[in-house]
Amino acid sequence: MDKRGIWIAFSIGVAAGAAVALLYAPQSGDRTRRQLRRNLNDGVDYLEDAAAYLKEQAENLSREAQKAVQKTISRTRDQVEGMVDMATSAVNSAARGVQALM
Numbered sequence: 001m002d003k004r005g006i007w008i009a010f011s012i013g014v015a016a017g018a019a020v021a022l023l024y025a026p027q028s029g030d031r032t033r034r035q036l037r038r039n040l041n042d043g044v045d046y047l048e049d050a051a052a053y054l055k056e057q058a059e060n061l062s063r064e065a066q067k068a069v070q071k072t073i074s075r076t077r078d079q080v081e082g083m084v085d086m087a088t089s090a091v092n093s094a095a096r097g098v099q100a101l102m
Contacts, residue, residue, distance in 0.1 A: 027035075
């Protein structure tokens with residue numbers, strides 16, 4: 001087969017394939033574009049909702065972390081104050097003991 005015959009056969013094959021594709025296409029191009037646009041908008045809405053949810057969860061986590069830090073600071077402060085009181089008491093007892101010896 002010469003080059004011209006190959007191109008004719010190729011062209012007939014392309015035309016036949018395009019015709020079959022148009023006949024078996026499930027919906028029109030306009031309908032497909034509308035569906036794609038709607039799906040894209042749905043995807044954007046989903047991502048916006050997911051971002052808002054993640055932001056809310058991050059804010060909740062931040063608040064909980066701040067509460068935990070404040071609780072830890074308060075507990076540590078109470079422990080340090082208790083130790084300072086015990087040390088002060090021990091120093092006062094030692095001072096009274098030294099005064100009694102004098």
